[in-house]
Amino acid sequence: MFETDWKPDKTYPMPLHLQIIGYIKEKITLNEWPIGTKLPSQRALAELFAVNRSTIVAAMDELAAEGVIQGNTGGGTKVINNTWNLMNQSYNWNSYISSGNHQPNHMIVQQINAAESDPDMIRMGSCEPAAELIPQDKIQKILKKLSVSSQPLGYEEPRGSLFLREEICKYLQTIGIATNPSSVLITSGALQGLQLISLGLLHANSIVYLEKPSYLYSLRTFQSFGMQLSGIPFEATGINIKKLSEKHKSKRGSILFTIPTFHNPTGTVMPLEKRKELIHFCEKEGLPIIEDDVYREIWFENAPPPPLKSLDQNGLVLYVGGISKNLSPGLRIGWIVGSEQVIARLSDIKMQSDYGTSSLSQNVAAELFASGLYQEHNDILRKKVKVRRDTTLIALNKHFNAIATWNIPTGGYFIWLKLNEPISMHQLFVKALNHKVLIHPGDLYEFHSNQHIRISYSNATLAEISQGIKILSELVLEQEIGN
């Protein structure tokens, strides 16, 4: 929750704890930490300000003595007063924050989000592509073009820039999806597509079937609006259709969420025959599908089978794609493809959410497609990511051979590591964080799973990957022995 670049100045002739008191009081004076604000733990504050814990204790004692903060036995310390400067009492937002409609992210996801920006962290959790995987030269080429030829940036049509939608249609044609611009909605990343679907097409008590494990378990997008997640067992070829059939009682408003290609977190690819079978089943049952296909372009040897959407004769599939994983997360460009009436509904919700995605980002993306730079980049990307995968596999073989098993991904960014023995994932996560290794514990993707870790090789450098996996193996061993 707290974020700061400030640190006490060790060269300054004032004791560190007094500098910290001054800083905290300033925060309270500015009403940025109003009364009721819960302070981080002493340990966290020590880390935040890069001082010894004893310095924090001194500062806290002083502030408590002044009646500015108060600790309780539960371990929480709160701001309780700001009258030292004769101000009125600050507004207490706690009831608003705790009763707002949308659920907060899992605590651990919030911790992860916060840790992401630590430059010293070995990031093996994030699926964000490393800087070396983002084609900055190509984007700059486009920016240079736009710096002489672009149009004034006004609002776009509800569905997004027609130029971009046309280019996306051409691209989709190459992966087997025949569609037209009216059936495409531009979103701010694929994640927003899921939020729009949850707001526009589902209702409280809608059931969302999903693979178990699934990336979707790490989100609160659907649950926040009252939908229920119903996990379906997973097998080597993807979702178990028989089990899906047993669970599905043709409830009104239910939908299947699936990642058939380079599944997150397991890396699994659903074979073509099974894709046909799944489409057939869903047609028969009238069960619509959300197909999340954001990893498609990141393959190593052979292109994956065509998307479910390409097999969809009936407009049953909502296809969610984007360029955040394989090109640039920062552009925030994704898309949903579906039948026109669904796209009209979703684009109306999109207009009500943010009045459209950045026109500048849309222009850049459209130019990337139109110029051929998009495909050119993907060819380069695949080679680079393959090296990352191979490095990861070598390190795993070296350090995890005796304590875990794993898949060999043919594309995407993940290895789903299965430890031979269950351990506390939370403990491991925190320990790894303290060793500056950021991982995604498996229980983010499958509740109560205490044997899995999702290892991402998209972000850390090759040296960091080897180093991170070594550290991780040591921590796992240490914890297993401790058990």
Added chain:
Amino acid sequence: MFETDWKPDKTYPMPLHLQIIGYIKEKITLNEWPIGTKLPSQRALAELFAVNRSTIVAAMDELAAEGVIQGNTGGGTKVINNTWNLMNQSYNWNSYISSGNHQPNHMIVQQINAAESDPDMIRMGSCEPAAELIPQDKIQKILKKLSVSSQPLGYEEPRGSLFLREEICKYLQTIGIATNPSSVLITSGALQGLQLISLGLLHANSIVYLEKPSYLYSLRTFQSFGMQLSGIPFEATGINIKKLSEKHKSKRGSILFTIPTFHNPTGTVMPLEKRKELIHFCEKEGLPIIEDDVYREIWFENAPPPPLKSLDQNGLVLYVGGISKNLSPGLRIGWIVGSEQVIARLSDIKMQSDYGTSSLSQNVAAELFASGLYQEHNDILRKKVKVRRDTTLIALNKHFNAIATWNIPTGGYFIWLKLNEPISMHQLFVKALNHKVLIHPGDLYEFHSNQHIRISYSNATLAEISQGIKILSELVLEQEIGN
């Protein structure tokens, strides 16, 4: 709902109605118009395809005879079949579309959104700045800089780019708001700020007090999540605090939404004394405030009084701002300023909604602030918009003197025209649309109001403004005589 650039080719040796049949069948074959899709009216189709209505009648009769579509006496025509090509029945999304959580936009807003992209339209509804008001040269200057010096575009921190937040803090300082980057969240336009507040801080049955009339009445952002709008009478200086006091029964979770500066739609500016009084009242009552301040920089003679936020000693005000109105809508850059714990909560919801705003847009905005081009542009903008306002006032004096009264705005984009006689606003809106004049009927901003029109002078050219107001006055007169 339907959007197409396709028109039958009059030079092609196939009757127009057969070309149209082919087009419609193709749409159905591609499952873009699945079974259950409601077709536009014959009149609308004739307009869409730029043909005579008799051509449409011929095509529809043929399609009905083939059993592809079916009309009913209520006037709706639907796709009912696609078996001419032996396809399975298309999936019927209607139950999903009608039961989704989020309310659709008002029908009239959807019509407005669709009409916005008609290049022949005189747009006097939209508050989108005209191309001549967007500093394309300055943006291109920044793009050129970024084309040689920019960083790879990854995800940003949850609150948004630190560089941009720092620049926004410096800017806010100039309008009297002392804050720091941790208390600022970057949003995709100010509208998203409102959605985040509705998702993160309010709950079903929260009461949102607002001025009557208010821009907020034209949105469904709050109502979609179960909040209730409670309109407070308006007076020459803004919201009537006494009436607010009478209505407010210190309900938990209530909040005040206000636009104290160049109020939308009335253009009113709340005087400084009243701002102090309002803050004092809200402090006393513990009623937090959403201050929407997106028109602040568009003033003609004198800068407006400082924002409520600058008077807020207690972190009671959530300040919503952005650059869509005065610089570029297409960058989609807005911000919320509030106490840190609130910003932490909202940034978490933002991460769950779209994983942050376009980094490219954030970079461009930050450079605009840092280079001084932002302020430089505002100086130019004010002069240009003043000419627009003056032109509008001249046209109103010429054509509306006998039939309406209006305010003289000292900033912002709107004139709130009050007709002397009530008329059907819906009729006027449709008639104006047929004459290619797009207005916002007053009942968008105040339910059941049948005497007001919001005239925006931000988008049309000076010649169009004069022309549009002339046409509008004729339509009003015609309708008054018709009554």
